[in-house]
Amino acid sequence: MNHREIAEELVTKLGGKNNVISAAHCATRLRLVIEDESQIDKNAIEELDGVKGAFSSSGQFQIIFGTGTVNKVYQHFAPIVGVSMEENNSNKSESHGDSAKRKMNPLARFARTLSNIFVPIIPAIVAAGMLMGLLGLVKTYNWVDPESGLFVMLDMFSSAAFIILPILIGFSAAKEFGANGYLGAVIGGIMIHPNLLNPWGLSNAEPTTLDFFGFGVEMLGYQGTVIPVLLTVFIMAQIEKGLRKVIPHVIDLLVTPFLTVIFTGFVALLVIGPLGRMLGNGITTILDVVYNSAGPIAGLLFGGLYSTIVLTGVHHSFHAIEAELLNVGGNYLLPIWAMANVAQGGATLAVFFKTKNSKTKEIALPAAVSTFLGITEPAIFGVNLKYRRPFIGAAIGGALGGAYVVFTQVMANGIGLTGIPQFAIVQDPINYGIGFIIAVVGAFISTLLLGWKEESK
Incomplete structure (x- = not known):
């Protein structure tokens, strides 16, 4: 893979360097704020070597390269469009965020603001949530006397972040x-x-x-x-x-x-x-009231619709609501979101096993694995939304898994973690695991039954 050639071709297919307002990258994606997205040749970009998908979301045009590749492409891409590597890590990333916000509608901009506030705090809440889970096990199985110094100190550690x-x-x-x-x-x-x-x-x-x-x-x-x-x-x-x-x-x-x-x-x-x-x-x-009265029906609706909400970017505002819920016994929304996310992986696995397109296979398997680790964009935008029906299959799997975790009242002690990592902060890992399997298998079977139109290329 020639990263310089990919970067040069990418600039051309984006409509030229003057069409790129600002650029940055995360662990897997190149994030671009574009002047006029109608000048982008999206299909040609997705055919470039190393590209696993491209989509427009949250005021940015994002190109999925994957871990290890995106930073190498960016090293050559940044100088062409006039962005330095140092700027990307400091002031430029801030101006890039401002540029992206200006391209969003007011609701998406509000959601992004809340996300920017809560994402840096998530590690502290996750650590506290994991400690709460550990204390729950200790107390349930009487591993340590609740009056002992060890238990008291761990209890202090777990509650500090929330206090x-x-x-x-x-x-x-x-x-x-x-x-x-x-x-x-x-x-x-x-x-x-x-x-x-x-x-x-x-x-x-x-x-x-x-x-x-x-x-x-x-x-x-x-x-x-x-x-x-x-x-x-x-x-x-x-x-x-x-x-x-x-x-x-x-x-x-x-x-x-x-x-x-x-x-x-x-x-x-x-x-x-x-x-x-x-x-x-x-x-x-x-x-x-909705959770206690509607019960599994609420989980069915939320689990089925969450991925569609992700497309709008409004899901970024949910962190604030989830953090508020932690004060009333536990976060019962996060397990539902997790079911929707892993269901995207189940649908992508179905595409991987059935497709005859080698490039789709190359994208689908790592995308499915990433959803099980809590990162859904490659699966949603690189595979499922591209073929449409797998996205519907994922919605069905997410609805089934969401209904189950609400029925069994699975709750989390934190925010931010979905997929396999969420096992560390859920209060009922067994039922969460069962819901996980229901969502993945439900999405897998639904996608195979729905089918999709295979590309000739």
Whole structure:
């Protein structure tokens, strides 16, 4: 494979270097913001050596090369279109993200913003979720005395991420909103201050009410909450930006943070925090009603439709809802999403076994494996959506698996992980595994029964 020739041909088939606004790459895909996508010869691009699929999503035209290949192609592609490797890793990646956002519709842009806030936090929540799963096993099988020092310390480790979640969100959200990340963390810290009663340990205790100039402020903390801190930090970002416009530069370092924290602190505890708590409680209550009343039917619908939602990019906003659900016993949405994802792998496996097209076989097998590890784009855009009916077969498998995990009330202790990695954070690995098999086999059989039109090439 000549990576330089591929890069040169790619530029031509994209409509020339002037048609490429910005470029970046992830582990498997070249991500491009294009001026005019009508100039792209998509079919010709998909025939290039090493290309496993191409699609347009979230304001970007994305070309799947796979791990190890994409970075080698990018090394030659970047200089041709005027992007340096250093820029891709720092400032250019930020401008690339801004360019991509400008190409999105408002709903997709909102979803992408939430995704950018939560993706950096996922490792902390995953670690906490895995520790919770380990503690659950320890407690169920009496491996360790719950009063022992080991158990108590592990319990502290597992709950820490959720207790300081507002600080983590505050820092990440402030950066995404263009404000000072550390001021965002301070606002998160105010919302979980020790003087505020921790709702996690509320039990029968009643929070005190503070008299603030005749206005009663309930001294209840926001440990583990999501929406209140998101709204508050958004307001904080607007306050900080507004102050920087009017405060002289010579005193900006002293005055702007001082006033930002004061104004935002009052807004957080008096207005936005309580409203955000009501909104978060309302969302989780509605979801609980649907989950408990519709039961497997809800899983059938969500599992069947999730991959279609992925095509719109709106699924990026679900992280915030899932994080909110962790406060009410567990994340019951993530196992449903996982069923939809692995079903895409089942459909792609069916294509692999039946197709006579050698290039499709080359793409399908690694794409199927990647879905079982939680990465679905190669399967969806490189295979299933291309032939259409396999995508429908995957929806059927996802619906069946979704119905089963809801019926057995499978829940997760975290967010972000699907497929095989989710076994580490689910509360019921056995039923999750059964749902996994149902989704994959259901998608595999459905795809074979539906069939698809085989390409002559």
